[in-house]
Amino acid sequence: MYKCRLVYDEWKCIKEKNIIGINVNNAEYNGYLGLIRIGQVQEKQVWKYNGCEITVCDNGYKWLTIMPSNEFYCITVMMDKNYQICVCYIDIIDSQGVDIDGVPYYYDIYLDLIVFPDGKIVVDDMDELEEALEKSIISKIQYDKALSNAKRLQNELLADEDIFLEFIRKRLSEIKDIEINTKKK
Numbered sequence: 688m689y690k691c692r693l694v695y696d697e698w699k700c701i702k703e704k705n706i707i708g709i710n711v712n713n714a715e716y717n718g719y720l721g722l723i724r725i726g727q728v729q730e731k732q733v734w735k736y737n738g739c740e741i742t743v744c745d746n747g748y749k750w751l752t753i754m755p756s757n758e759f760y761c762i763t764v765m766m767d768k769n770y771q772i773c774v775c776y777i778d779i780i781d782s783q784g785v786d787i788d789g790v791p792y793y794y795d796i797y798l799d800l801i802v803f804p805d806g807k808i809v810v811d812d813m814d815e816l817e818e819a820l821e822k823s824i825i826s827k828i829q830y831d832k833a834l835s836n837a838k839r840l841q842n843e844l845l846a847d848e849d850i851f852l853e854f855i856r857k858r859l860s861e862i863k864d865i866e867i868n869t870k871k872k
Contacts, residue, residue, distance in 0.1 A: 688781055688825060692792045693721055693752055693761075700744060703727040708752070708791065709865050719791045720862045721752035734774065736803055743773050753858050754783060754791060759836040760800075761793050764855055772855070775802040777840065779833050781825075796825065796833045800840060806848045808841060 691697070694706060703726035711720050725748045732744035742748075747768030754761040761783070763776045777800040780793040797815040802808050820830045845851055 688794045688796055688819070690792050691761075691778070691795050692786065692790050693719065693754070694790055695723060695750070698732075698744065700728045700730050700732055701725055702729055707862070707865070709862070710756075711861055711865075713861075715857065716755065716861070718755035718758070719752065720858055720865075721750075721791075722859075722862045723750040723752070725749065736774075737805070737807075741773055741804070742767070748773075751855065751859050751862065753855070754780075754793065756783075759796075759832065760840060762855075764859070770859070772804065772852075774804065775851075775855070776800075777802070779837050779840075781829055781832070796829060798833045798837055800837055800845070802845065802851070808845055810837065 693708065695701065695704075705724045705726065706721060708719060708721035711718065725744060725746065727746055728744055731742055731746075733740045733742050743765040745767075749766045749768070749770060751764040751766065752761065753764070759780050761778045761780055763778075765773045765776065767773055778793065778795050779798040779800070781796040783791065783793040785791050797812050797819055799811040800808055801811050816830065816833055819825045820827065844854065
């Protein structure tokens with residue numbers, strides 16, 4: 688497992704970015720929301736899927752981070768400069784917390800779900816999860832927890848594309864409202 692801080696420094700292609708983030712606790716959502724505005728990249732990042740190329744990181748792109756408290760996933764919604772969703776990348780996580788400098792983090796447990804624009808969900812890095820178990824990097828309990836959380840997401844939040852997209856729209860609206868209110872102060 689490795690620790691991922693929600694500043695996305697592992698994306699070395701990003702030369703300039705602006706990040707806002709806040710913990711939200713309301714009737715609909717409890718957890719961290721972040722918005723990264725990517726100013727400049729060294730080289731745009733393109734993923735190949737189903738015979739198409741999908742740009743996930745480029746100048747002017749935005750990434751919405753959704754990490755609910757007491758859950759075991761973190762969603763990164765990769766959007767173009769017009770807030771059109773390019774892809775949703777969901778890390779299945781073992782645990783989460785906040786560093787001393789206030790930056791939220793999670794421990795990635797290898798397994799990922801990728802939701803493409805056509806609604807198809809791809810389970811990714813299953814081989815890495817299995818290898819981590821074989822090498823005793825993670826326990827059988829952690830392995831089973833990763834699988835059950837991925838399955839639960841597929842059966843609940845991701846089971847209805849319209850409900851999932853509405854969930855994203857609401858979180859994006861919340862973080863944009865916070866951003867506007869912060870700028871007014």
